[in-house]
Amino acid sequence: MAHLYETDGQAIYRQSFATIRAEADLAPFSSDEEPVVVRMIHAAGLVGLEEHVRFTPGMATVARKALQAGAPILCDARMVSEGITRRRLPMDNAVICTLQDPQVPELAKAMSNTRSAAALELWRPHLKGAIVAIGNAPTALFHLLNMLEDPKCPRPAAIIGCPVGFVGAAESKAALMAATPAPALIVDGRLGGSAITVAAVNALASAEE
């Protein structure tokens, strides 16, 4: 017997977001932040994620404006850049991931760092006013913070810092919030990842649910 299920994509989104809004504690978030958190919970399939989501004041507004002005989106991993829904981008914004650039393996060796961190050196020409979306590697977020300690390094408009895992993830995100070289959004602790990061970008890019 054939399985029966909801096949209307819009109805699935509507029902999912209604469930999240019924179950999650979204009261601490501003109306500008709330749809971002809802989409992050949706991507993770995890009510309770909201307890770990932190915005610096005004980050959601700043990031939206930057995207509407055409800011490029700099991603640490292909799973992030591939997940961003192109038709949601308000200005056909560039989505850039430099991890597969042929220069990166040599650069990583020279820097004694991971390829994920080395790839950020190739962000420099695009970094000014960009939206940074780090959803995988703590080493990438740490290296960005070190790059931004140089006052001559161009400043991004906002940083979505959601690396995931057991070594450096919690520490790099805490360091981002302590330094705040740009308006920032994190998931504190071990949780994070490409899907959650993509969800944040997609929510900031368009108000459409």
Next chain:
Amino acid sequence: MAHLYETDGQAIYRQSFATIRAEADLAPFSSDEEPVVVRMIHAAGLVGLEEHVRFTPGMATVARKALQAGAPILCDARMVSEGITRRRLPMDNAVICTLQDPQVPELAKAMSNTRSAAALELWRPHLKGAIVAIGNAPTALFHLLNMLEDPKCPRPAAIIGCPVGFVGAAESKAALMAATPAPALIVDGRLGGSAITVAAVNALASAEE
């Protein structure tokens, strides 16, 4: 002051997996399953995920053998296909995602279903003996189950069924385990997603940690 952090990728993996093995309850899993579960926990940043991971008996062994024999990997989303580490694949296995095929939007309209489900119709020529990796859309998993109700539909070697979310995810995974048209691995309930699915494929593809 520059942030100091672990920059050796291999050391990061080693330390992460040691933490997971110290904290997670992996006793219910066979030695063939255990490294798969460890990598799934790693991708999610979530000890406790193991309580939701279910294998049909022998699935891990069957999936490994199929990959070693050159089975293609069929993915429901680009975030899944892009995440699979090519150098871990034992036979330079094909990694296929049909979601962006230009036929899909028309097909979805004709089927009154999502693009994710419609894309699976284009899997038919590759399905025999393949590894299926569904990490996003419950509708894709439901449609696969319906396709496999036809005895003339080619059988995959194994199914990694880890769609995520609030509508249909739990139900489609329960339906997979009830029907078991092929050896299967799921994360039950709402949790799942592309990163967890990719982690399972990467662990089954190679014993390297």
